[in-house]
Amino acid sequence: MRIFITGSAGFMGSHLVDHLIRIGHQVYGVDDLSGGYMRNVNPKSIFTKLDLRNTPKTVALIVKIKPQLIYHLAADATEGRSQFTPVRATERNLNASLNILVGAVKAKTKRVVMTSSMSVYGDQKPPFSENIPKKPVDIYGISKAAMEDATKVLSQVYGFEYTIIRPHNVFGPKQNLADPYRNVVAIFINCLMQGKNFYIYGDGQQKRAFSFIDDVTPYIANAGFLSKTAGEIINVGPSKEYTINELANEILSHFVTNLNDIPKHLKPIFVPDRPQEVKMAYSTDTKAKKLLGFKNQTPLKEGVAKMVEWAKSVGPQKFQYLDKLELTTGSTPTTWKNKLI
């Protein structure tokens, strides 16, 4: 199949490109490299550097490629920061998605797979299942929820098929280690590789379910091909949750000899919660198992070990901050305001 993947220089997008090429598809990728790297781009893919916020260029590219299937993964996925960069988050997550959908309609693409997020559930009682209403509590979640609704409406009007996937807390090799705003696993590892403390927002008792990249990529791919996934919204990721403190200890165990005697310079530093951060967020995987054949194969311990091994092979990375946040107030985390990470 001729497949178009956005965010193909990013973490999840590049793994999906590799997977689809491996199983014999012709893959076209696009990315503006705002959060991804050329080193992630599969040389067997046909790559275009483009900012998807540009409507005419995005639509023209899709019409030229005429993909049968589109996976849309490009985004500004900095959920915690989105309260401080609301315009950037909305333009990159909602506006860019509309450009993809317009292109898909004009190119007569059969199906689009849109990558949403667990953030659309907001602060409800976990585990979140797909049939509870969307109640996002942050700008990132709002932009993803609007993207989902826009996809459904345009599909009803123009007749293309869609599948919406909602991954959560994915980590693994090729993830951006230099982003101080997101990817908790990557941030902790990068700080520890630099021999410095890492920061935990709140008391570290917040819970998340972490997905190792190899455990989600094939199932995201499946979402594009199976007839039973058309028109469906599916959580993709495991249902087993861990606290951030448990995650921190798992990662620390690769950098210290005794967890009961962590040297002062590597101990986590606890700072106030980030505004709008949901305390308990994990999802059910029943629908993913039923429709996508989802299996969670990699225990957290093993996934973290693989990620640490890869990160050490890349080496410590200098954290890259935005020149300026759109809004800076008393509630802006000091870690970002004072570039502490």
Ligand SMILES: NC(=O)c1ccc[n+]([C@@H]2O[C@H](COP(=O)([O-])OP(=O)(O)OC[C@H]3O[C@@H](n4cnc5c(N)ncnc54)[C@H](O)[C@@H]3O)[C@@H](O)[C@H]2O)c1
């Ligand atoms: N990683 C996770 O834990 C997670 C969880 C839930 C949802 N998601 C969603 O999955 C998708 C992929 O996430 P990821 O972790 O691989 O992120 P990522 O940042 O590694 O990849 C996103 C890519 O999109 C590109 N991009 C951003 N804005 C663009 C624009 N305007 N034009 C062109 N390219 C642009 C970036 O350069 C980056 O390479 C995103 O939609 C994200 O919201 C990720």
